[in-house]
Amino acid sequence: MIFLFGLMRLPSVGVGIGKYSTAAAAIEDPITPSVKVNYTQxxxxxxxxxxxxxxxxxxxxxxxxxxxxxxxxxxxxxxxxxxxxxxxxxxxxxxxxxxxxxxxxxxxxxxxxxxxxxxxxxxxxxxxxxxxxxxxxxxxxxxxxxxxxxxxxxxxxxxxxxxxxxxxxxxxxxxxxxxxxxxxxxxxxxxxxxxxxxxxxxxxxxxxxxxxxxxxxxxxxxxxxxxxxxxxxxxxxxxxxxxxxxxxxxxxxxxxxxxxxxxxxxxxxxxxxxxxxxxxxxxxxxxLGGKSPFIVFDDADVDQAVELAHFALFFNQGQCCCAGSRTFVHERVYDEFVEKAKARAIKRVVGDPFKGGIEQGPQIDSEQFEKILRYIRSGVDSGASLEAGGERIVRRDDMLIAKEEIFGPVQSILKFKDVDEVLKELIIVTMDLLLGFYKEHRYS
The missing domain is CATH 3.40.605.10 (Aldehyde Dehydrogenase; Chain A, domain 1)
Structure with missing residues (x-):
């Protein structure tokens, strides 16, 4: 499993993917909005x-x-x-x-x-x-x-x-x-x-x-x-x-x-x-929240699939209840997809949202930012490879980073062999969630 992320919390940008020279400029000279805040009651x-x-x-x-x-x-x-x-x-x-x-x-x-x-x-x-x-x-x-x-x-x-x-x-x-x-x-x-x-x-x-x-x-x-x-x-x-x-x-x-x-x-x-x-x-x-799958088959136009998957996840800083945060890619095109997805994520322009050409601003607050970082660390600890092009570990879709809604710009890329395998993973995760809900709310 590979995952990519682009994360930003101004003024202390520490991790992520994006053109951080843009973000750094935003820190030094933030734009002051001209609108007056008249209604606070x-x-x-x-x-x-x-x-x-x-x-x-x-x-x-x-x-x-x-x-x-x-x-x-x-x-x-x-x-x-x-x-x-x-x-x-x-x-x-x-x-x-x-x-x-x-x-x-x-x-x-x-x-x-x-x-x-x-x-x-x-x-x-x-x-x-x-x-x-x-x-x-x-x-x-x-x-x-x-x-x-x-x-x-x-x-x-x-x-x-x-x-x-x-x-x-x-x-x-x-x-x-x-x-x-x-x-x-x-x-x-x-x-x-x-x-x-x-x-x-x-x-x-x-x-x-x-x-x-x-x-x-x-x-x-x-x-x-x-x-x-x-x-x-x-x-x-x-x-x-x-x-x-x-x-x-x-x-x-x-x-x-x-x-x-x-x-x-x-x-x-x-x-x-x-x-x-x-x-x-x-x-x-x-x-409520979700963990939506985005499935790429081996006959797909990989360039188009990369762009669509990128938008499906990174739009609105990944803060979307219907974000395509689990990207399943067929094994025949997996390596090509990962390399191109990595290149697209690196090109993502992150910075002051009031500046022109910015694709991604900061996460909503420090609490959400730290939550996303915890999920990223849990993914690495569970054996996932972080976007560095190193060793790629593929396993069943059971890591927290692949199951739980992160609500941030973190794209999990998982390899599959055939559609039945993907459907099985989706059914397993769904049944796990339903069973957990039942156990939590069952009547005595």
Missing amino acids: LLIDGKFVDAASGKTFPTLDPRTGNVIAQVAEGDLEDINRAVSAARKAFDEGPWPKMTAYERSRILLRFADLLEKHNDELATLETWDNGKPYEQAAKVEVPMVTRLFRYYAGWADKIHGLTVPADGPYHVQTLHEPVGVAGQIIPWNFPLLMYAWKLGPALACGNTIVLKTAEQTPLSALYATNLLHEAGLPPGVVNIVSGFGPTAGAALASHMDVDKIAFTGSTQTGKIILQLAAKSNLKPATLE
């Missing part, structure tokens, strides 16, 4: 307010570790206030009673404002997350705008059905909003996750309490201010910044929340599911 019932406790926490620039701003730290009392506002907006307010056409118009106006403020939103996203500015400005924020236009188009097209029935009966279905939706988003794609959570819920007439990731709270607050500017009534969307064990747990277990949606780690997803079940048995939508 909680957004409850249409107003920016301090946390009930008065506490704040720092949100950091991943490039330097410097504090960007102090953000209000919401906890149980703030979740209670936000849920109360959302419940009132749903039960008494205009949003679910408003015509679907009018909801659509508000979402379309919001999309126009997102487009107008594209550069400011992209700057906040890069500053708070570390992703390349070009990626945020040219791809992600335009996708957010497009997503809200898409869901705006659905708002007045959600229809029930008249169902044929035997006998003198009339059978009709009616689609109605669920109520108050609790939503918890991660730090890897803050604005896109915001859009994927809010868009469909708002189009259907629900009200929302959204908890941002503690690492990346800024863009959601900025965007929701624009949403109110577009005409959203107070209380329909409430934003609480805070931590999982306090604000997140309070939201997942709240008796007045009708649905919970979470994107994040599998371990946290299990906790969310338990809290939802123990409270009011609310339905939960969980989008």
Whole structure:
């Protein structure tokens, strides 16, 4: 097994693959974003307010570790206030009673404002997350705008059905909003996750309490201010910044929340599911981690396969729940693939994400950085060969580095002989995960 990685944590770049002369220049002269951080409080019932406790926490620039701003730290009392506002907006307010056409118009106006403020939103996203500015400005924020236009188009097209029935009966279905939706988003794609959570819920007439990731709270607050500017009534969307064990747990277990949606780690997803079940048995939508395979057969165009596999893993600093982090390569083309994958990884441009031409910025924070390093060390200790072109050790796909989600720019390259071998490995790993889940949660 071979693995490649490209890792960066400014200002102390110690390991990885990339053009580190670029990164070094970024350390000496970091670009200062021009956007002002105007929104750092909680957004409850249409107003920016301090946390009930008065506490704040720092949100950091991943490039330097410097504090960007102090953000209000919401906890149980703030979740209670936000849920109360959302419940009132749903039960008494205009949003679910408003015509679907009018909801659509508000979402379309919001999309126009997102487009107008594209550069400011992209700057906040890069500053708070570390992703390349070009990626945020040219791809992600335009996708957010497009997503809200898409869901705006659905708002007045959600229809029930008249169902044929035997006998003198009339059978009709009616689609109605669920109520108050609790939503918890991660730090890897803050604005896109915001859009994927809010868009469909708002189009259907629900009200929302959204908890941002503690690492990346800024863009959601900025965007929701624009949403109110577009005409959203107070209380329909409430934003609480805070931590999982306090604000997140309070939201997942709240008796007045009708649905919970979470994107994040599998371990946290299990906790969310338990809290939802123990409270009011609310339905939960969980989008959790993965260890996706990327399979290269012996008849593939190796150059194209290398580029596709590289993108599948290294995109967004490897911080992707669907990253193709296990690259299976047929033995006939394995050596060629490894050499070309190594060359491509070495050419990867790593540096200050605000500089042009940068492919990869820093990892989100020091905790994630150290986690990735631990996985890399465990791979070496288990017998994997680190990208140095030395002795290549191939064994069954049972190393931690090949089984567990690293959530970083680490590409495992494993050799296989035929497709049945790959399928067997995938089945074994899947069964191991299911068995582990069963043992952890079995009932006595």
